[in-house]
Amino acid sequence: MADGRVQGKVAVITGGARGIGAEIGKVLTAEGATVVVADLAPADGVPATAGGGTAGYRQVDVTDEKSVRVAFDDIAATYGRIDVLVNNAGVPGPIKPSHEVEEKEYDLLFAVDVKGVWLCTKHAVRHMLGQGGGSIINMSSIYGLVGGARIPLYHAAKGAVRLMTKADAATYAKASIRVNSVHPGSIETELSKSLSADPSPEAAAYAQRMLDSTPVGHRGTPEDIAYGVLYLASDESRFVTGTELVVDGGYTAV
Numbered sequence: 001m002a003d004g005r006v007q008g009k010v011a012v013i014t015g016g017a018r019g020i021g022a023e024i025g026k027v028l029t030a031e032g033a034t035v036v037v038a039d040l041a042p043a044d045g046v047p048a049t050a051g052g053g054t055a056g057y058r059q060v061d062v063t064d065e066k067s068v069r070v071a072f073d074d075i076a077a078t079y080g081r082i083d084v085l086v087n088n089a090g091v092p093g094p095i096k097p098s099h100e101v102e103e104k105e106y107d108l109l110f111a112v113d114v115k116g117v118w119l120c121t122k123h124a125v126r127h128m129l130g131q132g133g134g135s136i137i138n139m140s141s142i143y144g145l146v147g148g149a150r151i152p153l154y155h156a157a158k159g160a161v162r163l164m165t166k167a168d169a170a171t172y173a174k175a176s177i178r179v180n181s182v183h184p185g186s187i188e189t190e191l192s193k194s195l196s197a198d199p200s201p202e203a204a205a206y207a208q209r210m211l212d213s214t215p216v217g218h219r220g221t222p223e224d225i226a227y228g229v230l231y232l233a234s235d236e237s238r239f240v241t242g243t244e245l246v247v248d249g250g251y252t253a254v
């Protein structure tokens with residue numbers, strides 16, 4: 001049921017062409033926001049339903065400053081402002097111990113998951129400062145809160161997102177720009193499928209371990225994450241900045 005919880009806000013969602021980002025687009029649109037998806041995928045490759053009737057689409061590579069700057073300036077010029085930025089684009093990186101990771105694999109992971117968050121924040125903040133505030137929501141992970149042996153560099157990248165969030169929250173609080181992070185547990189998407197697609201016994205054991213470690217006993221859905229983002233995007237969370245919203249079925253509670 002829609003109550004206009006983000007009525008009139010202009011929201012940019014990176015990585016919104018599919019998965020968690022697409023569901024965030026649907027929920028924010030249903031609650032009254034004008035949503036613009038910014039994704040590496042070309043618009044013509046994205047199903048028409050992605051984003052649930054979102055207002056706009058820009059092909060953006062979050063690792064490339066020019067691409068980000070041009071898109072954010074264009075979005076602000078087209079829609080008049082940027083009230084909400086959801087830094088959701090992310091890649092899982094290599095499923096390997098640190099000593100086996102190639103430099104180019106490290107560079108790509110940190111370029112998307114860490115530099116991308118910084119670049120989009122940088123170019124959204126320029127507009128938010130001029131308009132008197134905004135809300136930035138950074139997609140970290142439960143893996144940004146705890147360590148783990150399977151994809152160690154992803155933990156490192158998502159941990160960086162957690163602290164970039166807190167530092168930016170402190171930096172921009174006086175300018176009424178709130179910055180919070182969201183930490184999903186295991187959510188059914190293409191990204192999580194890629195982590196369990198590997199037919200090895202280790203991958204099956206990993207998937208089972210994730211489930212066994214989740215007290216509610218099942219994986220989450222993109223919608224579970226989208227409702228957390230909705231709260232942080234809305235003015236209901238006006239006193240909330242620098243926080244980490246964990247949405248994980250209890251994984252990190254035990």
Ligand code: NAD
Pocket residue numbers: 014015016017018019020021038039040041060061062063088089090091092112116139140141142183184185186187188189190191192
């Ligand atoms: P997904 O792979 O389904 O979607 C990611 C989107 O990001 C894609 O549309 C892709 O095109 C886009 N993207 C990738 N690189 C990009 C770039 N350079 N520039 C612009 N867009 C780019 O992933 P998802 O599962 O929906 O994950 C979304 C976010 O949630 C990610 O940050 C991920 O790390 C995080 N997360 C996911 C889970 C999970 O279980 N699925 C758990 C915790 C955190």
